[in-house]
Amino acid sequence: MPEAPEVQTVLTTLEKQIKDVPIEKVEIFHEKLTENLNKEQFEEKLRHQKIERFFRLGKYLGFETQDYDWIAHLRMEGKFYLFDEYPDPKDKHIHAIFTLADGRYLCYHDTRKFGRMYLYPKTDRISDLPCFANVGVDFCEATGSYLYEKTRNSKKEIKSVLLDQSVIAGIGNIYADEILFASKLDPRSIAGHLDRSDCDKIVEETKRILYGAIKAGGTTIRSYTSSLGVTGRFQLKLKAHQKEGEACVECQQPIEKIKLKGRSTYFCPTCQIRK
DNA sequence: TTTTTTTCCTGACAGC
């Protein structure tokens, strides 16, 4: 599932591939894909637009055209593909096809149909867009003092706070486990119990891990026909997530798996301190 | 107000 690094990689790849290429035709096959417009409006408005600028906020992809801000969220399994030929109409997981003026086809593929797209008249203040109403600062802009202030009265577990996009945007379930492992903090720790140095450490590790993942993801993209940007994920060296029963790389004790707010959570009970 | 649970959706996989 794409988190900020995968989204950034998709974005960078798309920018290289389709920047300034006009969209000749838009076909939406799944009604719920377009959140704030119906599919006919979406198809009509985006036709003849071209993407002039690409940006990312948290896990959201942003495409700025001449007249619109087009925002996409891939959720768990959304993927963009570029094809040289019109894709197989029997593929029931392709929910949108954007025919490009140079003869290529940009396709949106999403097995579980959780991804969403938004289209708004272009604005100077991106953060004012309704889809970003509950999105906090991007992980790039986060600081230890910001996280410290945000958590002073919180009774929530720190992992839930990291997954809360209104605090820091861009962290998902996989990286939250890795960040807390690197920070040596038990995911069940109460956020309000953390001191300033804990928050500094969390933000430091967040940036180290996510920037590292972006760097790793950015180097593996080469094929038009594979999904854009998602292959980089497999290069990551995870130390905690999905390592249940395996020896912790620090202390050799087995990594444990628990459920925390409905999310699978992996951690080392020896190395990670509960506060 | 804040936090927790449910819902969305489908494929993979376990167990019978």
Added chain:
DNA sequence: TGCTGTCAGGAAAAAA
């Protein structure tokens, strides 16, 4: 083999 049940997961909506 084929059926049923469970799980995975981000975020919005509903419930507590």
